[in-house]
Amino acid sequence: MSHRREKPWGVLLALLAAFAAPAFAEESAIAPPKADVPYLLHAGNLVEAIHTQATEERKKDTVTYVVPGVTSTTRTPLAGPEFVLLSEKLDPNTLRLYTFEVRNGRREISFNEKKRKQNPEPHILSVFPVSKGLFKVRVDGSLERGEYCLTPDGSNDVFCFTVF
Numbered sequence: 329m330s331h332r333r334e335k336p337w338g339v340l341l342a343l344l345a346a347f348a349a350p351a352f353a354e355e356s357a358i359a360p361p362k363a364d365v366p367y368l369l370h371a372g373n374l375v376e377a378i379h380t381q382a383t384e385e386r387k388k389d390t391v392t393y394v395v396p397g398v399t400s401t402t403r404t405p406l407a408g409p410e411f412v413l414l415s416e417k418l419d420p421n422t423l424r425l426y427t428f429e430v431r432n433g434r435r436e437i438s439f440n441e442k443k444r445k446q447n448p449e450p451h452i453l454s455v456f457p458v459s460k461g462l463f464k465v466r467v468d469g470s471l472e473r474g475e476y477c478l479t480p481d482g483s484n485d486v487f488c489f490t491v492f
Contacts, residue, residue: 367413370406375402378489404490435477
C-alpha cells in the first residue's frame with residue numbers, strides 16, 4: 329500500500345481559499361442601492377432599515393426620544409444581525425445601537441441628564457471596511473427579541489428594525 333503525504337501548507341492554503349474566496353466575493357458584490365442607510369444582510373439579500381426622525385420630549389431632567397408605532401416593518405430573526413452601509417456622509421463609526429421600550433403605542437428610549445450612570449448603554453458594534461466607502465457593521469453579542477435603532481451619535485436620525 330502506498331502512502332502519499334500531502335504538504336500541510338498546501339492543504340491549509342486550499343482550505344483557506346475554498347472558504348475565504350466565496351465570502352469575500354459575496355461581501356464585495358453586495359452594494360446597497362442607497363448611500364448612508366444601513367441595510368440588514370440576510371443570506372445575500374439586503375433589507376433596508378426604516379429611516380425616521382425621533383422626536384424629543386423633555387420632562388425635568390429626562391429626555392425621551394420617541395418613534396411612533398409599536399414595531400418596525402424591517403424585521404430579522406437573527407440575534408446577531410449584520411448591516412451593510414455605503415457611506416458618503418454618514419461615518420459608520422459614529423453609529424450607536426439602542427434598544428427601544430414599547431409604551432403607549434410607540435417606541436421610546438429615555439436618558440436622565442443628572443443620573444447618567446442609569447442611562448441605557450448602547451450595544452457594542454464592530455465596523456469592517458469591505459471596499460471604498462462600503463462597510464459591514466456587526467452587532468457584537470446577541471440581541472433579545474425587541475425593537476432597536478441604529479443612530480449616529482448626536483443625531484435624532486434613527487434606523488429602526490425588529491428582532492423577532
